[in-house]
Amino acid sequence: MKTCYNCKGNIVKKRxxxxxxxxxxxxxxxxxxxxxxxxxxxxxxxTFIQNVARFVEKERVFG
Ligand SMILES: [Zn+2]
Incomplete structure (x- = not known):
């Protein structure tokens, strides 16, 4: 089980x-x-989240 870097709490997988x-x-x-x-x-x-963010930026500027 992983623990949190901030508070050492339990880390759980979620969507x-x-x-x-x-x-x-x-x-x-x-x-x-x-x-x-x-x-x-x-x-x-x-990486996926960064790509989406970049795509959204582009759309805002050029769309
Ligand atoms: Zn924590």
Whole structure:
């Protein structure tokens, strides 16, 4: 079992909705601290979220 870097609470796997610049990405796999609510994402998920954020930025500017 992993523990939180902030508070040493238990970390549980959950699927959550992540908001990026006003866009909701649903059903994102994350690990959440049960105590403080800190969200941890694995590398591929974090990269995906960054890509979405970048795409949204572009759409805002050029769309
Ligand atoms: Zn915590």
């Amino acid at each position: 959550i909705n992540v908001e990026i610049n006003g866009i909701i990405v649903q059903d994102v796999e994350a690990e959440i601290c049960e105590r403080c609510g800190e969200e941890y994402f694995n590398t591929s998920v974090a």
